[in-house]
Amino acid sequence: MLTHEENELLCRVGPGTPMGEVLRRYWLPVLTTEELPEPDCPPVRAKLLGEELVAFRDSDGNVGLVDNNCPHRRASLFFGRNEESGIRCVYHGWKFNVNGDCVDMPSEPAESNFKDKVKIKSYPCVDKGGTIWTYMGPADLQPPFLNFLALQLPDDHLITNRVLSDCNFIQSMEGNLDTSHISYLHRNLADLKMDDFDDGTDVLGFPSPRMSTRIRGYSRDAKLMVQPTSYGWRYVGQRETPNGHHHLRITTAIFPVYQMIARLPDQGPGILMMVPRDDETCWRWSVGARTDRPFTEEERADRAGQSANKTDIHGRGEKGKWNDYMMSRDDQKNLSFTGIKGIGTQDQAVTESMQPISDKMNEHLGTSDRAIIFNRRILLNAARAMMEGQEPLRHDPDVMGRINSHEEIIPAGDDWRKYGAFAGESEGLPV
Numbered sequence: 405m406l407t408h409e410e411n412e413l414l415c416r417v418g419p420g421t422p423m424g425e426v427l428r429r430y431w432l433p434v435l436t437t438e439e440l441p442e443p444d445c446p447p448v449r450a451k452l453l454g455e456e457l458v459a460f461r462d463s464d465g466n467v468g469l470v471d472n473n474c475p476h477r478r479a480s481l482f483f484g485r486n487e488e489s490g491i492r493c494v495y496h497g498w499k500f501n502v503n504g505d506c507v508d509m510p511s512e513p514a515e516s517n518f519k520d521k522v523k524i525k526s527y528p529c530v531d532k533g534g535t536i537w538t539y540m541g542p543a544d545l546q547p548p549f550l551n552f553l554a555l556q557l558p559d560d561h562l563i564t565n566r567v568l569s570d571c572n573f574i575q576s577m578e579g580n581l582d583t584s585h586i587s588y589l590h591r592n593l594a595d596l597k598m599d600d601f602d603d604g605t606d607v608l609g610f611p612s613p614r615m616s617t618r619i620r621g622y623s624r625d626a627k628l629m630v631q632p633t634s635y636g637w638r639y640v641g642q643r644e645t646p647n648g649h650h651h652l653r654i655t656t657a658i659f660p661v662y663q664m665i666a667r668l669p670d671q672g673p674g675i676l677m678m679v680p681r682d683d684e685t686c687w688r689w690s691v692g693a694r695t696d697r698p699f700t701e702e703e704r705a706d707r708a709g710q711s712a713n714k715t716d717i718h719g720r721g722e723k724g725k726w727n728d729y730m731m732s733r734d735d736q737k738n739l740s741f742t743g744i745k746g747i748g749t750q751d752q753a754v755t756e757s758m759q760p761i762s763d764k765m766n767e768h769l770g771t772s773d774r775a776i777i778f779n780r781r782i783l784l785n786a787a788r789a790m791m792e793g794q795e796p797l798r799h800d801p802d803v804m805g806r807i808n809s810h811e812e813i814i815p816a817g818d819d820w821r822k823y824g825a826f827a828g829e830s831e832g833l834p835v
């Protein structure tokens with residue numbers, strides 16, 4: 405439960421807000437690479453942390469992300485001409501490069517140096533893994549680019565997916581920190597009939613994906629425990645297995661918005677990111693990864709085809725609150741817990757149904773909500789510190805390059821924190 409003031413502090417992210425400033429200290433995904441497919445392609449609109457922006461790819465392939473509004477008389481640069489190494493406003497022809505410099509001002513006398521005094525707001529970008537990332541904070545505090553395991557892989561080993569969601573980013577993020585819901589929201593009714601299932605992998609080590617599902621059905625009151633780490637924190641959903649062992653699903657939360665969901669070793673080190681578009685909408689980003697080989701074209705098409713919520717290039721899905729996420733009451737009776745297809749869409753339905761900014765004053769949080777409580781505390785502490793001029797956690801690229809999530813069956817009674825960890829992981833953030 406939060407107070408109204410805490411909820412505001414947690415959820416508001418526009419320029420000048422404490423949480424907005426915290427998030428502006430990190431690299432965030434803003435567009436997919438395919439939205440700017442080639443040099444001098446059409447500019448596109450982008451919105452992040454409440455700021456209206458326009459992105460373009462210049463003649464050399466560099467990505468520019470600039471203020472939507474031209475600094476002359478505020479016309480939108482979305483209508484701009486993406487010309488030889490810069491975007492030109494169609495109103496009076498002022499032209500800007502990817503660094504925000506005004507490189508041409510034909511409406512002023514040739515001898516004028518006015519153009520040297522005008523800049524447009526611009527943010528640096530990196531194009532990596534099918535995703536265009538940006539940093540919106542002060543230039544002198546710009547951190548090194550993200551070094552997640554997934555981003556160390558070649559681009560063709562990654563698949564990026566993005567869906568626009570009609571709710572505040574905190575709600576979406578909390579869905580990933582709430583392991584207990586997978587025994588309900590994402591349940592296929594057929595899984596309830598797995599009582600006799602045994603493929604011999606309910607033993608110490610790694611269960612098969614089917615056995616993992618079986619265990620989640622068998623034990624639906626996962627014990628949730630949190631461990632602070634130097635990069636954020638991680639938490640476990642620990643369940644009893646039918647053979648009396650402990651099953652761990654360990655998710656890592658890398659401050660402030662990056663999460664690696666529990667996974668078996670042969671599932672790639674993907675990343676989920678719930679990133680605010682503004683206070684009432686967010687982007688649900690997922691970067692899927694394969695370590696062994698590139699994704700094939702079929703796999704890419706397949707992923708896109710059965711993606712949680714098939715989207716257009718702007719991330720708008722075919723399912724949403726306007727069509728009740730294409731829920732089928734028949735399917736709900738016979739097939740799945742929700743009658744909604746797609747895990748991500750099921751998440752979207754419940755998180756968006758809480759209203760754009762959920763009323764956290766009237767919640768009743770229990771032991772299964774420990775990770776959510778912890779996450780709020782860390783974010784609120786960072787926002788309050790920011791109000792006092794203290795900068796948030798600065799990631800060590802070396803540490804970031806080793807962070808991983810984990811899933812394993814361990815002897816009952818063993819300490820979960822030993823598993824999937826690396827040296828130095830246990831020294832956490834102050835909470």
Ligand code: FES
Pocket residue numbers: 474475476477478479493494495496497498
């Ligand atoms: S408003 Fe853009 S050049 Fe005048």
Ligand SMILES: [Fe+2]
Pocket residue numbers: 579580585586589590747751
């Ligand atoms: Fe979920």
